Amino acid sequence: MSYAGSCACSAVEIRIEGEPVAVRQCWCRQCQKLAAGGPTHNGIFFTADIALTGVVASNSRVAASGNELTWSFCPACGTQLYGASSARPEMRAVRLGLLDEHGLEPTVAIWVDEAPAGTVLNPALAQYPAQPPAPGAPR
Ligand SMILES: [Zn+2]
Ligand SMILES: [Zn+2]
Structure with a gap:
């Protein structure tokens, strides 16, 4: 299976070129900042399966876990592209908004304890109050 899209x-x-190992919503505060108040929607893909063209900008911070979390975006329009964790460089959390007609549905919601007031979580999703246990992937 292949997926394609743009900012x-x-x-x-x-x-x-490949399938995601997981499709998740992340409600952590950092994702809310990136996603204008809602969760990020992420397909967790192998880095080796991803090909990007164009200029990519990134920024990073050290999380409470000690891992460095990097988020990448288009410097021209600000669209979020993917997240990565120093703990799992072989994976990328691709922001689903990039992908056209992807048909991917989240099955898991993480960091739900940080979801803002008024959030209605889909009861069909497995929920984790914070980071799920391994084999999780970068937020
Ligand atoms: Zn997050
Ligand atoms: Zn752009």
Whole structure:
């Protein structure tokens, strides 16, 4: 299976040859900042399966776990592209908004204890109050 898409301004294009190992919502505070108040929606793919074209910018911070979390985005339009953790460089959390007609549905919601007031969580999703146990992937 393959997936393809682009950022909002089309300067960055992505193609993925492979299936995600997980599809998750993340409600952590950092994701809320990146996602304008809601969760990020992420397909956890192998880094080796992902091909990007265009200029990619990134920033990072050290999480409470001690892992460095990096988030990458299009410097022209600000669209979030993917997240990565220093603990699992072989994986990327690709933001699903990038992908066209992907048909991927989240099955897990993580960091739900940090979801803002008024959040209605899909009861069909497995829920974790914070980071799920391994083999989790980067947020
Ligand atoms: Zn862009
Ligand atoms: Zn998060």
